[in-house]
Amino acid sequence: MLAPDPVLPWQTIVVSVLLSFALCVSIAWVYVxxxxxxxxxxxxxxxxxxxxxxxxxxxxxxxxxxxRGIGILGTLAIIRFRSSMKDPRDMVFIFASLAIGIAxxxxxxxxxxxxxxxxxxxxxxLSWSAFGSRRxxxxxxxxxxxxxxxxxxxxxxxxQRHCRNWVLVALREVSQGxxxxxxxxxxxxxxxxHVPFVRELEAVPGIRGVSFFLQDxxxxx
Numbered sequence: 001m002l003a004p005d006p007v008l009p010w011q012t013i014v015v016s017v018l019l020s021f022a023l024c025v026s027i028a029w030v031y032v033x034x035x036x037x038x039x040x041x042x043x044x045x046x047x048x049x050x051x052x053x054x055x056x057x058x059x060x061x062x063x064x065x066x067x068r069g070i071g072i073l074g075t076l077a078i079i080r081f082r083s084s085m086k087d088p089r090d091m092v093f094i095f096a097s098l099a100i101g102i103a104x105x106x107x108x109x110x111x112x113x114x115x116x117x118x119x120x121x122x123x124x125x126l127s128w129s130a131f132g133s134r135r136x137x138x139x140x141x142x143x144x145x146x147x148x149x150x151x152x153x154x155x156x157x158x159x160q161r162h163c164r165n166w167v168l169v170a171l172r173e174v175s176q177g178x179x180x181x182x183x184x185x186x187x188x189x190x191x192x193x194h195v196p197f198v199r200e201l202e203a204v205p206g207i208r209g210v211s212f213f214l215q216d217x218x219x220x221x
Contacts, residue, residue: 008060012107016056020104023116024052024097030120031093034127039086048093052101059105138188140169143201143210144179154204155182162197164189179208 028048096119103112125131145151159166163186170183188194194212201210 008063013060015109016060016104016107017053019109019112020052020056020101021049023100023104023112024049026116026120027052027093027097027100030123034123036127044090048097051094052097052104055098055101056105059102062105138186138191139194139212139214141184141186141198141201141210141212142181144174144181144208145204146206147173147178147180151204151206155201155207158197158200158204159184159186162186162188162193162200181209 028045031048032045100112100116103109103115143155145155166184166186168182169185170181172181173179174181188197194214198210198212201207
């Protein structure tokens, strides 16, 4: 005859669930503060918190009962998760949230707290440093000049004052050959001074349609 499962004190259950909530909120907050790109989702942020709590509750429910664990595993296998994520970093945060929830569910409180601090610190360092970045240019500048080349010299002077380097990536005729549209990748001397750069370009005689696109804004579509 199988021995009955030990009943967890309700205080332990409350502490595990509340700690999983608090630590997963910390993980979600770090995700919000370090997120880059356009595919931000409030539902995803809330799922980080709720997913960790569900993992903790599952581990508390399973305990040391093997049959109960197999039953829950079979139930979860029925569920089809069809949500697609374009950013692998989002998947890592999901695993982190579930790992914290599991740690709280098995009452490994020290492991969960230290793991949360370590993961959050690593995420901050990687986000605000240049680690993994291969960006060579700050953005794309586009404008039209007369096809006779009269504005090339003044434009070159502006580039030299504001840019470390620049590369012409596209040149095509417009306005039935009267104008030429220029597209440059530029690396600014000071990326925060892109507004004066655009204004000086707009002051060049004959130039039209000046547009500047920051790379961070077009990183993800």
